[in-house]
Amino acid sequence: MSTPAYPDIDRLIHAPARLKIVTALNLLKEADFLYLRNLTGLTKGNLSTHLSRLEQAGYVKIEKTYRGRMPLTLCSLTPAGRAAFTAYRRAMVAFLSSDGTPPEE
Amino acid sequence: MTHLIEDTQHEVRRYWTADGIPDLYIGLGLLLYGLLSLRTAWGGGDWLFVAQALFLPLWFSAGVILLRRLKERLTYPRGGYVAYATPPRRVTGRRMMLGLGGAVLLGFLLLWGSLTLKGPRHDALGAGLVALIFALGWGAAAWNQRRWRYAGYALVALLVGGWTVARMDSLAPEMRAATVHAVPLLLALGGAMLLGGGWSFLRFRVHNPVRGETE
Numbered sequence: 001m002s003t004p005a006y007p008d009i010d011r012l013i014h015a016p017a018r019l020k021i022v023t024a025l026n027l028l029k030e031a032d033f034l035y036l037r038n039l040t041g042l043t044k045g046n047l048s049t050h051l052s053r054l055e056q057a058g059y060v061k062i063e064k065t066y067r068g069r070m071p072l073t074l075c076s077l078t079p080a081g082r083a084a085f086t087a088y089r090r091a092m093v094a095f096l097s098s099d100g101t102p103p104e105e
Numbered sequence: 106m107t108h109l110i111e112d113t114q115h116e117v118r119r120y121w122t123a124d125g126i127p128d129l130y131i132g133l134g135l136l137l138y139g140l141l142s143l144r145t146a147w148g149g150g151d152w153l154f155v156a157q158a159l160f161l162p163l164w165f166s167a168g169v170i171l172l173r174r175l176k177e178r179l180t181y182p183r184g185g186y187v188a189y190a191t192p193p194r195r196v197t198g199r200r201m202m203l204g205l206g207g208a209v210l211l212g213f214l215l216l217w218g219s220l221t222l223k224g225p226r227h228d229a230l231g232a233g234l235v236a237l238i239f240a241l242g243w244g245a246a247a248w249n250q251r252r253w254r255y256a257g258y259a260l261v262a263l264l265v266g267g268w269t270v271a272r273m274d275s276l277a278p279e280m281r282a283a284t285v286h287a288v289p290l291l292l293a294l295g296g297a298m299l300l301g302g303g304w305s306f307l308r309f310r311v312h313n314p315v316r317g318e319t320e
Binding site: 019023027029031032036037038074089093 | 107109110113114116117118120181184185186187188189190191313316
């Protein structure tokens with residue numbers, strides 16, 4: 001039985017924490033830092049690092065504003081981010097359905 | 106990885122109902138409407154019919170703004186703020202078709218009932234159908250959101266509907282009038298939703314303490 005070719009996946013999205021962030025933002029117009037922190041269970045520093053990487057890649061737009069006196073960081077997925085997520089999901093589904101087993105590292 | 110995607114999507118969709126506030130609002134609306142219906146069924150002035158006709162549209166229209174305000178004040182400082190994206194047209198189109206199909210089926214059943222059944226049997230059909238609609242609606246919500254309390258609301262609607270169909274013949278005229286106005290269903294469902302919503306609201310507050318910073 002031949003092993004299917006390793007899919008051409010986006011490594012930036014493939015990391016579980018970033019995949020969770022991108023998946024959530026794909027369903028949302030926007031979400032704040034607190035929500036993403038609760039959702040992912042990451043520390044503030046870790047989440048900031050992941051969001052910065054996604055922002056640098058042009059996948060996520062980060063807007064810093066205020067709610068009353070509280071600082072508020074709003075995150076949303078850019079059209080490039082949505083396209084990247086759709087392509088990633090398609091590649092993963094196609095790969096898994098070709099063999100039924102996850103890829104080996 | 107696909108499991109992670111599915112689980113996350115599921116978690117994001119459930120967030121809107123996690124705090125129990127929508128249950129509390131809808132439950133209170135049903136309870137008040139049930140009391141209004143009870144007063145109407147037991148005889149009341151013309152103003153009661155007007156109030157009954159206006160109550161639900163006004164309550165649910167105001168709900169759009171009120172729920173947002175309540176969530177801004179009570180939910181977002183604890184669990185974080187989200188704004189949901191508008192669903193794609195094919196999804197809204199499918200929902201509208203389902204609603205239309207349901208309305209046509211209900212209209213057909215009511216027409217059939219009024220032509221073929223008389224007296225208590227006709228009343229039982231109407232009241233039973235209303236309960237079935239509520240049960241199906243909450244059943245679909247329970248499946249979609251994977252929430253046990255919604256399955257509980259569906260069960261309450263089914264039980265009340267079953268009781269209505271079984272006991273309609275033996276009810277006193279006043280109670281029968283109230284049952285035709287769906288009073289037992291509205292009161293039972295409203296009460297159940299207030300309990301379920303209140304419990305979820307308290308649970309959400311315990312699991313999501315205020316962190317003193319929004320960032």
